[in-house]
Amino acid sequence: MVRTQPRTPVPPTTGGAVHTLAGPSATTGAGGAVHTQPRTQAPPTPGGGVVRTEFRTRSAEEAGRFLGDAYGLSLRLRAAADGPEYSLLRTDAGAFAGGAVSLPARMEFTTHEVTALTVVTMSAGLFERSAAGVDERFTAGDVLLVRPGGRPCFARHTETRCTTVNLSAALLTEAAATADPRHPGLPRFLRSIPSDAPLARLWTRTQDFVAETLASGLTSNLVLGQAGRLLAATALTVFPNTATAGGPSPEDGTRDASPGTLRRAIAFIDANAHTDISLADIAAAVYVTPRALQYAFRGHAETTPLTYLRRVRLAHAHADLKAADPGAGATVAAIATRWGFAHQGRFAAAYRRMYGTSPGATLRG
Known part of the structure; x- marks a missing residue:
């Protein structure tokens, strides 16, 4: 591969x-x-x-x-x-x-x-x-x-x-x-x-x-x-x-759905969350099929690869909001879009669930 x-x-x-x-x-x-x-x-x-x-x-x-x-x-x-x-x-x-x-x-x-x-x-x-x-x-x-x-x-x-x-x-x-x-x-x-x-x-x-x-x-x-x-x-x-x-066949992908696959995939996602990576990209990077990758995340992390990717990007957006200066023109919408969150309402809801506050409050400090 x-x-x-x-x-x-x-x-x-x-x-x-x-x-x-x-x-x-x-x-x-x-x-x-x-x-x-x-x-x-x-x-x-x-x-x-x-x-x-x-x-x-x-x-x-x-x-x-x-x-x-x-x-x-x-x-x-x-x-x-x-x-x-x-x-x-x-x-x-x-x-x-x-x-x-x-x-x-x-x-x-x-x-x-x-x-x-x-x-x-x-x-x-x-x-x-x-x-x-x-x-x-x-x-x-x-x-x-x-x-x-x-x-x-x-x-x-x-x-x-x-x-x-x-x-x-x-x-x-x-x-x-x-x-x-x-x-x-x-x-x-x-x-x-x-x-x-x-x-x-x-x-x-x-x-x-x-x-x-x-x-x-x-x-x-x-x-x-x-x-x-x-x-x-x-x-x-x-x-x-x-x-x-x-x-799908019953055994499809289960052999490669190991903790090692999960660790390699997490490392790849953490290093490349700022790029336009897909499920297929992540699977190719760790040499397994997309279905095996999904099985690895579900079996060993109780989540999915794309859900984990969204969490990583949300964390990056949080860091950018904390570091940004609204007086210099930084906006919640621009930072959310940079990290792949197109729907501002959904971004705000996910952000509040994770951090207990609004993106705007974080930006204003």
């Missing part, structure tokens, strides 16, 4: 870059089909900032081109109307991206290539698609996958509004290895809809939580890493896939 190297931490990002793009206000009807090719996505910058892009146009051709570019689709527009304002607000966090899409008219297209996995949550309108003889209809409240590969697909949007989440192959591969190391590699999704309604609601709640985190304007290397892994793990829980199709 290859030992992981801790990633270099970066300071918190406040808000990220914002790009506003506008297509032409109107175009004359083009008689021929419009083809778009998917853009090759740049690799995520470790801990890189959040980039927000807002695109608006009244041109159906421009809308189709931009959507294909943003979502890794090779589109061929078949029918669409100029006039209504099409829009896409996209928040790119490197390994994952969120979007809010408005297609206020009727848009029909075929797609011959899909290069990015996208989870779509419908909020209004109608989305219909047909592929391999299977017809599907999605309306407000429905959650669905657009999966890489697959067969050519016909799609029709009618006054659609939806939110989207793109997940990188790296995130999904890491989540799959954590879920079941017996099935390494990129998981294959077996269905394009959640297993049941409660799981669809789980996805919606997770997506909303991450969106609120990004919208807060305070993000850091640790916050973005945790958010991406949360989305990928939730996708594997919600949608049937090859990584979670079989349950």
Whole structure:
């Protein structure tokens, strides 16, 4: 097994870059089909900032081109109307991206290539698609996958509004290895809809939580890493896939769940808590599977690896609050974000449970 190297931490990002793009206000009807090719996505910058892009146009051709570019689709527009304002607000966090899409008219297209996995949550309108003889209809409240590969697909949007989440192959591969190391590699999704309604609601709640985190304007290397892994793990829980199709074997990981494994893992966490380490990183560093690592913490420390990691980071935040000078501009929010605590209310509650006071009181001395 290859030992992981801790990633270099970066300071918190406040808000990220914002790009506003506008297509032409109107175009004359083009008689021929419009083809778009998917853009090759740049690799995520470790801990890189959040980039927000807002695109608006009244041109159906421009809308189709931009959507294909943003979502890794090779589109061929078949029918669409100029006039209504099409829009896409996209928040790119490197390994994952969120979007809010408005297609206020009727848009029909075929797609011959899909290069990015996208989870779509419908909020209004109608989305219909047909592929391999299977017809599907999605309306407000429905959650669905657009999966890489697959067969050519016909799609029709009618006054659609939806939110989207793109997940990188790296995130999904890491989540799959954590879920079941017996099935390494990129998981294959077996269905394009959640297993049941409660799981669809789980996805919606997770997506909303991450969106609120990004919208807060305070993000850091640790916050973005945790958010991406949360989305990928939730996708594997919600949608049937090859990584979670079989349950764990009874003996899986128990042999390596020793006190020595626990000691080595604690030492690694203590030395690298300031970096964006995951469960998979910790397991790789001590040469065991993620499940063996979890067994070691549960059996010998009555906790989990990630719970212990949060405690260590909370202790670092406590030390920074005690040492900080509020008169020089130090804030609870900035220190919490630095140590991976995106939700200020949850951070304050955890801090009070551990230290018996509020973070603000500690900062003020």
